Amino acid sequence: MKRERRLDEKLPHYLEALRELVAVPTVSARNQSIPEGAETVAAIARRFGLQADLHYFDGVPYVIASHRAGEGRPALLFYNHFDVQPEDPLELWETPPFDMAEKDGKLYGRGVCDDKGHIIVRFAAYDLLAEELGEVPLNLLFLAEGEEEIGSPHIREFLREKADLLRAEGCIWESGGVTSRGRPELYMGMKGVMSLELLARGPKMDVHSSLGPIVPNPLWRLVDFLREIKDADDRIRIPDFYADVLPPDEKDIKALSEGLEEIEELKENLGLEAFLRGAEGLEAKRRLFFEPWVNINGIHGGYGGEGSKTVLPSEARAKLDIRLVPNQKPEVILEKLLYYRYKSGYSDIEIEVSGGVEGPAKTPIDDPFVRLVADSAEEVYGEKPLLIPIAAGSGPMAHFREILGVPIVGCGMGYPGSRIHSPNENVRIEDFKKAILHTARVIEKFASIS
Amino acid sequence: MKRERRLDEKLPHYLEALRELVAVPTVSARNQSIPEGAETVAAIARRFGLQADLHYFDGVPYVIASHRAGEGRPALLFYNHFDVQPEDPLELWETPPFDMAEKDGKLYGRGVCDDKGHIIVRFAAYDLLAEELGEVPLNLLFLAEGEEEIGSPHIREFLREKADLLRAEGCIWESGGVTSRGRPELYMGMKGVMSLELLARGPKMDVHSSLGPIVPNPLWRLVDFLREIKDADDRIRIPDFYADVLPPDEKDIKALSEGLEEIEELKENLGLEAFLRGAEGLEAKRRLFFEPWVNINGIHGGYGGEGSKTVLPSEARAKLDIRLVPNQKPEVILEKLLYYRYKSGYSDIEIEVSGGVEGPAKTPIDDPFVRLVADSAEEVYGEKPLLIPIAAGSGPMAHFREILGVPIVGCGMGYPGSRIHSPNENVRIEDFKKAILHTARVIEKFASIS
Structure with missing residues (x-):
C-alpha cells in the first residue's frame, strides 16, 4: 500500500x-x-x-x-x-x-x-x-x-x-x-538575538515643560543616545559592531537569488512603498538574513493621551533587540555597546538585558x-x-x-x-x-x- | 482704621x-x-x-x-x-x-x-x-x-x-x-508655545522585529527626525530657528542677576546634579527665560510592558512643545519646521498642531x-x-x-x-x-x- x-x-x-x-x-x-x-x-x-x-x-x-x-x-x-x-x-x-x-x-x-x-x-x-x-x-x-x-x-x-x-x-x-x-x-x-531595556532618568518628578531649556529631558536623552547607536543612513555606529560579521559566501548568494518574488510580495503585504534604504530583491534578502541589526521594540515616556500636555517626564524607557549574525557573539556585542555608552558620554542611561540571549x-x-x-x-x-x-x-x-x-x-x-x-x-x-x-x-x- | x-x-x-x-x-x-x-x-x-x-x-x-x-x-x-x-x-x-x-x-x-x-x-x-x-x-x-x-x-x-x-x-x-x-x-x-504631535508610520500592521533590517521602523524614523531637530549639543537645528530671537538687553540681564540662589535651589529640588549643558546661575536663568526650545512631552510606540517583545510597530507618536521668545512667531517657526522636514527627507512624518498656539x-x-x-x-x-x-x-x-x-x-x-x-x-x-x-x-x- x-x-x-x-x-x-x-x-x-x-x-x-x-x-x-x-x-x-x-x-x-x-x-x-x-x-x-x-x-x-x-x-x-x-x-x-x-x-x-x-x-x-x-x-x-x-x-x-x-x-x-x-x-x-x-x-x-x-x-x-x-x-x-x-x-x-x-x-x-x-x-x-x-x-x-x-x-x-x-x-x-x-x-x-x-x-x-x-x-x-x-x-x-x-x-x-x-x-x-x-x-x-x-x-x-x-x-x-x-x-x-x-x-x-x-x-x-x-x-x-x-x-x-x-x-x-x-x-x-x-x-x-x-x-x-x-x-x-x-x-x-x-540569527542571534539579545533584548535590552534602556532607562533614562531626568528630574526626580515630572515637571512643567517650560523648564526644558535647563532641565535634562529623559526623552531627549534617549533620542540622543539612540542616534549614537544608529545613524540616519541606517548603519549601526557601535564601534566594531560589524567586525565579526561573516558575509554570505558564493553558495549562500546563489541560494538567496532564488525566490525573489517572495520578498517583493512581502513588501506589498506590509503596505510598504519601499524597504529600508530602498533595498530590493537579492539585496533585500541579503540584508534581512545576513545583516546584524538593532531594532527598537518600543519607546515609552511622558504624555501619551489625547491632545497635548506640557510635561517634562521624570523617566523614559526604550526596548531594543539586537539581531546578530555569525560570527558575532552576544556577550561581545554587549561589551562593545556598554563601552560605547561610556565613551560617548551616556553612562547615565541604564541598560539591562531583558530577554533570552541567543547566539547566531x-x-x-x-x-x-x-x-x-x-x-x-x-x-x-x-x-x-x-x-x-x-x-x-x-x-x-x-x-x-x-x-x-x-x-x-x-x-x-x-x-x-x-x-x-x-x-x-x-x-x-x-x-x-x-x-x-x-x-x-x-x-x-x-x-x-x- | x-x-x-x-x-x-x-x-x-x-x-x-x-x-x-x-x-x-x-x-x-x-x-x-x-x-x-x-x-x-x-x-x-x-x-x-x-x-x-x-x-x-x-x-x-x-x-x-x-x-x-x-x-x-x-x-x-x-x-x-x-x-x-x-x-x-x-x-x-x-x-x-x-x-x-x-x-x-x-x-x-x-x-x-x-x-x-x-x-x-x-x-x-x-x-x-x-x-x-x-x-x-x-x-x-x-x-x-x-x-x-x-x-x-x-x-x-x-x-x-x-x-x-x-x-x-x-x-x-x-x-x-x-x-x-x-x-x-x-x-x-x-514665552510663546506651540504644541505639536508627530506621527511616523511603518508597516501596515505590527510585525516581528526580525524584519528590522528591511522594514522601516516608525520608532527609528521618529528618533532620526528628532535628532535632525536637536543636535547632541542641545542646539535646535531647524534652519533660522534663532533668527528672530531678541536677546536680553542690559536691564534684563541686571534683573536676571538677582535672586540667583533661587535657580540653584530649583536644581536641588529636582534632584539634578547639573542643569542641561552645565548651565549655572545667571546663565541658567538666561537660558530658561530667553532661549527658545523644543521639548519632547512624550513618545509612545511599540511594546511597553514587562520583559521583552520582539515587535516592530506599525506606528509611533511623539508630542512636542516649542517654546518661543520675542520676536519669534509661532506660524513662522511652524513653516520653518515643515520646510525643514521636507528638505531633510522626512515628509512621511505627519505633523499636527495639537494644542493652543500662543506667541511670546x-x-x-x-x-x-x-x-x-x-x-x-x-x-x-x-x-x-x-x-x-x-x-x-x-x-x-x-x-x-x-x-x-x-x-x-x-x-x-x-x-x-x-x-x-x-x-x-x-x-x-x-x-x-x-x-x-x-x-x-x-x-x-x-x-x-x-
Missing part, C-alpha cells in the same frame, strides 16, 4: 494526538502547565511506539523520546518545543485557542503550527515508517523542551549534561514551511545533510526547496551547533498565513501531511545512506 | 467668596460648568459693588466686571481666568478638590491659586479701597475667561471685538507669587507701569521684588500686547509649594492677604499719578 494512502488512513489518529496536545495550555510566559505538557508529549510518544522519558533539569522538564536501532547505527535528532505563546488577545480568536478546530481544510488552535503540530509531524513520520518497514534502521532522538518561547534559558546547560545521550549525525529543527506559491523552504541557520548559528549550505533534506523535499513536494542560509528569526540553535556539533536543517508545515504567535494560529491539513511525508523521507534516506 | 486691620475684618467674607467659586468645577478640558463659572464670577463681582456682564462670543462666555470713575480717567485692566486644570489624579488629594479647605494657615482646593484665588484678590482689593476712599478715582476693568487652561482659543478674536471697551493704560496679569524666601516676583513677559510677549522692563507695580510691591512686602523679564511659561499675553497695546505685569499670591495643576493645590492665607494689599496699592498709586 502506498505511503500516502496509509497516511490518509492514519490521519484521524494523528489529528487526535495533536488535539490532545493543544488542549494543554502550556504558556511558558505564565509558567503554566509545563510539566503536564511534558507528560502529554511523553504519553503520545509511547503510544506511537517510542520510548519516552522526562528529564528534570533545574526543575524544568525536558522530554526525550527515542527509537534505538542499535549501537553502530547513526542517529537523527529532532528538536521541538511543547510550550506556546500566550493566547491573548483572546477576543480575536474565532475558535477557543486550546480546543483545536478543523475548518475548510485547516486546523486552528494555539500551537498547531508553533510547535505542537511539528511534534506530531515528527512522531507520525516515525509511526508511518515503523509500520511500513517493521523496524526503522536508524537511531532517532526526539527532544522537546517547554521554554522555547521564553528564550530557552536552561537548554544550554541541559545539552551539556546530556551531550552523550543526544549525540547525532543530523538534526531537524523545530519548524519551517512553504512559500505563498507552495514551494518548501529549508533554513540552515538562525549556521550550518554550511553545502553540508551533505542539507542536500539530503533538500533532495527529500524535492521528492515529496515535487520541486526544489528554497534554501535560506540563515533565517531572520532566532532560537537556541547555536547551543546545538556548539555542544553537539551537528548539522541542522529547519523544515515544516507552516505557510505565510499560519499566524504563529497571533490569534487564529492555523495550519493547512495538506501541509501537515506533506510535512509528515517529508520527515519520513528524510529518516528513510538518512538510514539508507548511513 | 488701618487697611491691614480692615482686611482682617473682611477676610472671612473674601474667603467665603473664594469657597463659592472653587465649588464650581470649571474644568475647561472637559468643557464642564463654564457658563456656571462665569455666572458665579459675575455674581460675586456684583456683591463687591462692581458692575458685571457676561459676553458670549462664539458660544463662549467672558465676564467683564467694571468700576467706572469717569470718561477722562485712565483705566487699569485685570486679566484672570475662572477655568481650572482637571483634578485627577483624584486619589492624591487630601481634601476634596472642589470643596475648599483651610488648614495650618493654608487654603486647599483646585483653583485656589490658579486662578480663582486671584479673581477674588483683585475684587477684594477694589472692595477694600472703595470702602476706604468712598469712591475709587480710576476706571477698573476685570476680564475673566473660561478657556485659559486649554490655550484661550477664542480670546484673540474676543479682544479684537471688545478692544474699545477694554482699552486700558496698564494691565495686571492673572497670577504671580513669592520666592521660597518670601520675596515677591513680578514678570513682564511670557514682553513689556519693556523700564516701562513706568512696571516701576509702579514694583514700587507698590516693595511698600507692601518690605523688599524689592525680583523682576523676571519673560516668564518661562506661556499664556495669551501676546494678544493683549498686540491688540490693546497695554503694558502688562504679572503678580500674585503663589509660592513654590502652591502645586498648581497638581493635587493639593494650595495658597498661604498670608500670601492671599499680601496680594490683596499689593493690588490695592497698585490701584491707589495708579490713580494718584494719572
Whole structure:
C-alpha cells in the first residue's frame, strides 16, 4: 500500500494526538502547565511506539523520546518545543485557542503550527515508517523542551549534561514551511538575538515643560543616545559592531537569488512603498538574513493621551533587540555597546538585558545533510526547496551547533498565513501531511545512506 | 482704621467668596460648568459693588466686571481666568478638590491659586479701597475667561471685538507669587508655545522585529527626525530657528542677576546634579527665560510592558512643545519646521498642531507701569521684588500686547509649594492677604499719578 494512502488512513489518529496536545495550555510566559505538557508529549510518544522519558533539569522538564536501532547505527535528532505563546488577545480568536478546530481544510488552535503540530509531524513520520518497514534502521532522538518561547534559558546547560545521550549525525529543527506559491523552504541557520531595556532618568518628578531649556529631558536623552547607536543612513555606529560579521559566501548568494518574488510580495503585504534604504530583491534578502541589526521594540515616556500636555517626564524607557549574525557573539556585542555608552558620554542611561540571549548559528549550505533534506523535499513536494542560509528569526540553535556539533536543517508545515504567535494560529491539513511525508523521507534516506 | 486691620475684618467674607467659586468645577478640558463659572464670577463681582456682564462670543462666555470713575480717567485692566486644570489624579488629594479647605494657615482646593484665588484678590482689593476712599478715582476693568487652561482659543478674536471697551493704560496679569524666601516676583513677559504631535508610520500592521533590517521602523524614523531637530549639543537645528530671537538687553540681564540662589535651589529640588549643558546661575536663568526650545512631552510606540517583545510597530507618536521668545512667531517657526522636514527627507512624518498656539510677549522692563507695580510691591512686602523679564511659561499675553497695546505685569499670591495643576493645590492665607494689599496699592498709586 502506498505511503500516502496509509497516511490518509492514519490521519484521524494523528489529528487526535495533536488535539490532545493543544488542549494543554502550556504558556511558558505564565509558567503554566509545563510539566503536564511534558507528560502529554511523553504519553503520545509511547503510544506511537517510542520510548519516552522526562528529564528534570533545574526543575524544568525536558522530554526525550527515542527509537534505538542499535549501537553502530547513526542517529537523527529532532528538536521541538511543547510550550506556546500566550493566547491573548483572546477576543480575536474565532475558535477557543486550546480546543483545536478543523475548518475548510485547516486546523486552528494555539500551537498547531508553533510547535505542537511539528511534534506530531515528527512522531507520525516515525509511526508511518515503523509500520511500513517493521523496524526503522536508524537511531532517532526526539527532544522537546517547554521554554522555547521564553528564550530557552536552561537548554544550554541541559545539552551539556546530556551531550552523550543526544549525540547525532543530523538534526531537524523545530519548524519551517512553504512559500505563498507552495514551494518548501529549508533554513540552515538562525540569527542571534539579545533584548535590552534602556532607562533614562531626568528630574526626580515630572515637571512643567517650560523648564526644558535647563532641565535634562529623559526623552531627549534617549533620542540622543539612540542616534549614537544608529545613524540616519541606517548603519549601526557601535564601534566594531560589524567586525565579526561573516558575509554570505558564493553558495549562500546563489541560494538567496532564488525566490525573489517572495520578498517583493512581502513588501506589498506590509503596505510598504519601499524597504529600508530602498533595498530590493537579492539585496533585500541579503540584508534581512545576513545583516546584524538593532531594532527598537518600543519607546515609552511622558504624555501619551489625547491632545497635548506640557510635561517634562521624570523617566523614559526604550526596548531594543539586537539581531546578530555569525560570527558575532552576544556577550561581545554587549561589551562593545556598554563601552560605547561610556565613551560617548551616556553612562547615565541604564541598560539591562531583558530577554533570552541567543547566539547566531549556521550550518554550511553545502553540508551533505542539507542536500539530503533538500533532495527529500524535492521528492515529496515535487520541486526544489528554497534554501535560506540563515533565517531572520532566532532560537537556541547555536547551543546545538556548539555542544553537539551537528548539522541542522529547519523544515515544516507552516505557510505565510499560519499566524504563529497571533490569534487564529492555523495550519493547512495538506501541509501537515506533506510535512509528515517529508520527515519520513528524510529518516528513510538518512538510514539508507548511513 | 488701618487697611491691614480692615482686611482682617473682611477676610472671612473674601474667603467665603473664594469657597463659592472653587465649588464650581470649571474644568475647561472637559468643557464642564463654564457658563456656571462665569455666572458665579459675575455674581460675586456684583456683591463687591462692581458692575458685571457676561459676553458670549462664539458660544463662549467672558465676564467683564467694571468700576467706572469717569470718561477722562485712565483705566487699569485685570486679566484672570475662572477655568481650572482637571483634578485627577483624584486619589492624591487630601481634601476634596472642589470643596475648599483651610488648614495650618493654608487654603486647599483646585483653583485656589490658579486662578480663582486671584479673581477674588483683585475684587477684594477694589472692595477694600472703595470702602476706604468712598469712591475709587480710576476706571477698573476685570476680564475673566473660561478657556485659559486649554490655550484661550477664542480670546484673540474676543479682544479684537471688545478692544474699545477694554482699552486700558496698564494691565495686571492673572497670577504671580513669592520666592521660597518670601520675596515677591513680578514678570513682564511670557514665552510663546506651540504644541505639536508627530506621527511616523511603518508597516501596515505590527510585525516581528526580525524584519528590522528591511522594514522601516516608525520608532527609528521618529528618533532620526528628532535628532535632525536637536543636535547632541542641545542646539535646535531647524534652519533660522534663532533668527528672530531678541536677546536680553542690559536691564534684563541686571534683573536676571538677582535672586540667583533661587535657580540653584530649583536644581536641588529636582534632584539634578547639573542643569542641561552645565548651565549655572545667571546663565541658567538666561537660558530658561530667553532661549527658545523644543521639548519632547512624550513618545509612545511599540511594546511597553514587562520583559521583552520582539515587535516592530506599525506606528509611533511623539508630542512636542516649542517654546518661543520675542520676536519669534509661532506660524513662522511652524513653516520653518515643515520646510525643514521636507528638505531633510522626512515628509512621511505627519505633523499636527495639537494644542493652543500662543506667541511670546514682553513689556519693556523700564516701562513706568512696571516701576509702579514694583514700587507698590516693595511698600507692601518690605523688599524689592525680583523682576523676571519673560516668564518661562506661556499664556495669551501676546494678544493683549498686540491688540490693546497695554503694558502688562504679572503678580500674585503663589509660592513654590502652591502645586498648581497638581493635587493639593494650595495658597498661604498670608500670601492671599499680601496680594490683596499689593493690588490695592497698585490701584491707589495708579490713580494718584494719572
